[in-house]
Amino acid sequence: GDSVTQMEGPVTLSEEAFLTINCTYTATGYPSLFWYVQYPGEGLQLLLKATKADDKGSNKGFEATYRKETTSFHLEKGSVQVSDSAVYFCALLTGANNLFFGTGTRLTVIP
């Protein structure tokens, strides 16, 4: 069935370090892919998305490229800030309009 496998955390980085959070998926057809972020005490919110192969989603300095050949959608940021500390969820939307989330990766950025 459709699923998302996400890099386990927690991840702790120093400010200005490079971030990668891995995400791979299994799906029939051509899903849309997303990264959501949950800041402390807040609700989930959409961070970025890509709807077809080779698309690159970007927002707030974060990027992820839809790689059909490796069924991946890894999240990257070149220089993280303390304010990026949050839980990040990879998700896919199937053709049947079902949204599947990964298990989440907690990122802590230390000054």
Added chain:
Amino acid sequence: EAGVAQSPRYKIIEKRQSVAFWCNPISGHATLYWYQQILGQGPKLLIQFQNNGVVDDSQLPKDRFSAERLKGVDSTLKIQPAKLEDSAVYLCASVAAGGSQETQYFGPGTRLLVL
């Protein structure tokens, strides 16, 4: 614009008791979702409403869970009786009419602990 409101924020009950959660979506949002997020897992869809009708409740454990959205605005999710494995955060989300599912707005969630 006010966000999705949920109450209570926290609830502790004993197993076999009943509990109800309330959600007030963003004004005008036709589609409403309830998710269950168990610790260490991603959110799992329980039920989807379109106005006051159920679109998808295939993942809702109907022997103990029920949900309603009688007037197509607020929604309540009930668990009766609760089990230990129901301990989780219950998230409500809404989407504007014509909006796509990924742009749903999430509430802060209700954290339930069943003892």
